[in-house]
Amino acid sequence: xxxxxxxxxxxxxxxxxxxxxxxxxxxxxxxxxxxxxxxxxxxxxxxxxxxxxxxxxxxxxxxxxxxxxxxxxxxxxxxxxxxxxxxxxxxxxxxxxxxxxxxxxxxxxxxxxxxxxxxxxxxxxxxxxxxxxxxxxxxxxxxxxxxxxxxxxxxxxxxxxxxxxxxxxxxxxxxxxxxxxxxxxxxxxxxxxxxxxxxxxxxxxxxxxxxxxxxxxxxxxxxxxxxxxxxxxxxxxxxxxxxxxxxx
Numbered sequence: 001x002x003x004x005x006x007x008x009x010x011x012x013x014x015x016x017x018x019x020x021x022x023x024x025x026x027x028x029x030x031x032x033x034x035x036x037x038x039x040x041x042x043x044x045x046x047x048x049x050x051x052x053x054x055x056x057x058x059x060x061x062x063x064x065x066x067x068x069x070x071x072x073x074x075x076x077x078x079x080x081x082x083x084x085x086x087x088x089x090x091x092x093x094x095x096x097x098x099x100x101x102x103x104x105x106x107x108x109x110x111x112x113x114x115x116x117x118x119x120x121x122x123x124x125x126x127x128x129x130x131x132x133x134x135x136x137x138x139x140x141x142x143x144x145x146x147x148x149x150x151x152x153x154x155x156x157x158x159x160x161x162x163x164x165x166x167x168x169x170x171x172x173x174x175x176x177x178x179x180x181x182x183x184x185x186x187x188x189x190x191x192x193x194x195x196x197x198x199x200x201x202x203x204x205x206x207x208x209x210x211x212x213x214x215x216x217x218x219x220x221x222x223x224x225x226x227x228x229x230x231x232x233x234x235x236x237x238x239x240x241x242x243x244x245x246x247x248x
Contacts, residue, residue, distance in 0.1 A: 070103035070115050078117035078134040085139045088132055094125025099153040116140070120150040124222045127193060147195050148185040157181035160197035160219035167217060167226045170201075174215050177201040184218065194222040 042052065079101050082088055099120040119132040129150055133141040161179040164170060181197045197219050202211040217229035 070117065074115070075101045075103065075117055077137060079119055081134050081137050082119040082121075082132040082139060085132070085142075087142055088121075088130065088139070091121065091123055091126075091128060091130050094123055096121055096123040096125070097153065097155055099129075099150050099156070122147070122150065122195060124195070127222060146185075147193055148183065152181055152183035152195075152197060156183075156195065156197055156221055157199075159224075160199050160217075160221060163219045163224060164199045164201075164217035164226060164229065167229055169226075169229045170215055170217060174201045176204075177214060178204050178211075189227075191220045191223070191227055194220050196220050196227070 079098065083092070083098075099122055102118045102120070104116045104118055116133050116135045119134060121130045121132070122128070123130070127147065129145045129147055131143045131145055131150070132139055133143075157179075160181055164179070165174060178201065180200045180202065182200075184196045184198050186192055186194065186196060199217045199219060200213040201215040202213055205211070213232045215229070215231055217226050219225070220227050
C-alpha cells in the first residue's frame with residue numbers, strides 16, 4: 001500500500017517536472033495573470049439589469065428576461081388584443097395569416113422594463129404586412145411594413161410545400177423527400193413584391209453530410225401557385241419566359 005507521504009512526494013515531483021517545461025515567457029505570463037484581480041462586486045444602486053461597480057460602459061446590456069417572464073398565455077392574450085382592435089380589423093379583409101408573435105423588452109429606465117409583444121400579420125389579398133405592438137394588453141402601435149420584413153412562417157412553408165407537391169412538374173418525383181423553405185420576394189415580374197417561398201426538396205435529414213437540393217419550386221403565396229419548378233440546381237426567384245412556358 002502506498003503511503004500518503006509518498007503520494008504527496010510524487011505529486012510535487014510531477015509539478016516540478018511540468019514547471020521545468022514552461023518557457024521563461026510563459027512563466028512571466030502566468031505570474032502576471034496570477035496578479036490580476038477580477039472585480040465582481042455588483043452595484044446595487046444601478047437597478048436592473050445588474051452592473052458591476054466601476055463599470056466604464058455608458059449603458060448596460062439588457063437581459064433576455066425581464067422581471068416577468070412572457071408566458072404562452074401572455075402571447076395568446078396579446079394576439080387576441082391585436083386581432084380585435086378596431087384599426088387592425090380593417091386590415092383583416094380577405095385572406096390573411098398570423099406570421100408570428102415575438103416577445104420584446106424595451107428599457108425605459110433602470111427599474112422599468114415593459115413587456116411588449118410584436119404581432120406580425122400578412123394580408124395576401126392586399127399584399128400588406130402589418131406589425132402590431134401590444135403592451136400590457138393595450139395596442140401601442142400599428143405599422144405597415146414591406147412584404148420581406150418578416151421571416152417565413154411555418155404555416156407559409158407548409159402551404160407552399162403542399163402546393164409544390166401537387167404541381168404536375170413535381171408530382172411523383174418528390175415522394176419521400178424532405179421539404180425545406182425560405183422566403184423570397186421577387187423584385188419584378190408578375191409576382192413582384194409578393195411573399196414567395198422557395199421550397200427545396202432533399203433526401204431525409206442527415207446530420208453527417210450536406211444534402212444537395214434535388215428538386216425545387218418557387219410558390220407565390222399571394223396567388224397560391226407555382227411560378228417556377230424543376231430539378232436541381234435551385235430555381236431562380238424570377239421566372240424567365242422559357243420557365244413560364246415549361247410550367248404552363
